[in-house]
Amino acid sequence: MKVLEGIRVLDLSIAMSGPFAAMKLADLGADVVKVEPLAGEWQRHASAGGAQGNEVNASFLSLNRNKRSISVDLKNDEGIAAVHRLVETADVFLQNYRPGVAARLGVDYETLRAIKPDLVYVSVSGYGETGPYAQRPGQDVLLQAMSGALFSAGRPGEAPSPAPFFLVDAFAAYSAFEGAMAALFHRLRTGEGQLVQVNMLDAIIAAQMQEISVHTVGGVPQTRSEHIHAHSYIRAPYGVFPTSDGYLALSFAEPAVLAEALDEPRLAGLDAERDGFTRRDLISGLVEEHLRRGTTDHWLEKLAAAGIWCGPVYDYDALLRDPQVEHNQSFVSYDHPTEGRVTTPGFPFRLTATPQSVERPAPRNGEHTREVLRDLGFTRDDIRRLEKEGVVHAAPAGDA
Structure with missing residues (x-):
């Protein structure tokens, strides 16, 4: 039995921070149902670095293993009713809409708490649910730039260089995962659900716990160097x-x-x-x-x-060949029905009694729509009608 077996998570998030957090819950055994629009989450169709797949792109594959997919029109009354019915069976609800969108769709915390009082509701935003920046786009490089971190390295007069990966999204995802786990533990002890609010700005600020404290407590300013130096608060070199060849x-x-x-x-x-x-x-x-x-x-x-x-100093090819990486089994590989053999980063921590594994590849859009609706008591005729009327989308019968 896995750690979160028996826990159901509804993942209505998009892009990276929310899906990554939900995948971490899925890797621990939670039944994560990804609720997608009829055409599928946009990241299915947006190539990451030009890595276009046959039907599913690399970024989606990397963030959605071990999930099931149900495809529903949330702007349709019957569609939102089906999702509310699904909420009755859920333990965790996760979304990363811009502030105000969840309420317009009828999936905000107050609405869902009335349906499931002990629900753990995780909301991820860019800058916070309220405040002067609440409606700004929570995009990774914008938040890296705002975080103060970029002036801790580089040379004076040169443009600051952001991290070459989605650093803020990753920290926000880990924060959402931690928040969900803490709230589930609280519910286990008290029976109470709660709202968990995560924002990308606070996540990247908290990640700089040491650096910012050196400034706020020690009064040491950030000072960039004329010569190579990667961190203004660490001594040289x-x-x-x-070198002569690298x-x-x-x-x-x-x-x-x-x-x-x-x-x-x-x-x-x-x-x-x-x-x-x-x-x-x-x-x-x-x-x-x-x-x-x-x-x-x-x-x-x-x-x-x-x-x-x-x-x-490795590139990705060298990283994949490194003997320690191979020894650690840092990557996982699995077969996907449309994309073939898929290799992605694996699990950042290991549980000896309840090890994580890849039980499901990243789902096709609506691959589990019929399965999930049947679990909720919808009849075959009900499901056929909802499909015909465009309320839900299901993968072709031979693939579902």
Whole structure:
């Protein structure tokens, strides 16, 4: 038996943060029913990085394993009635509409709490449910830019560089997952449901717990460096440095140890904690000058032998081939009915007694519409009529 077996989650979210949170619940055994519009969630049809599938694109596949799909017109009275009937059987409801949309559709917390008083309702927004920015688009790079993080690295005068992945979406997803689990635990002890509100802005602020506290508590300003340095609140050298044939990551090296490894006497008398901050550019500049003279493999071997923390800089192909990644089984592969063999990142934590697994591939749009409606007591004739009238969509009979 899996940890969340017997828990039903209704996932009405789109894009990344909501679907990712719901998938984490599904991976732990929850019955996650993805409620989609008749044409399917838009991310089914929007290619991520140009990775267009046969019927389902890579981004959708990566965020929706272990779910069932029901396709319903929420603007139709019978459609919303069917969803309300589904809410009666649910434990968790998750949505990431812009503030006000859920109420217009009749799936806001107050409406659904009247149907299911012990419901855990998770609402994910960009900036919060209320306030001056409530209606702004909660897009990842916009929130990275607003978060303050981008001025903790890079060179003065250069444009800040955002993270090359959806960092804020990921932190919001983990926050929504944590909130849902905490509220389920509270319900287990008290029988009470509750509203869980998550916003992307607070999630990325909380993720910078150490950095922002150095500023607010310690009064230390963010200071960008003229030379390579990846984090304004960590002593030099710290970051990714070029070698003669590639790049190398370097972290927390003692200047005296570096002086010997690089044969650079100018580093020998420097103090790590004092000069590592006050003479950051000098240290980083000298390290960069020397590392350019040798290959990555040469420096990895020499620096590691001296006890200096260093490592390779991978692209995705190299990551997939890494022996530790293979040992950890960091990726999962499964067969999809239209996309063939699918490989995606796996599970970030492991449970020894109740391990996670891929039980279902990402569903086709409406693949489980008939199955879910039958579970709710709809007759075959009822379902046929709803399909004919365009209230629900079901995958072709041979595929459902």
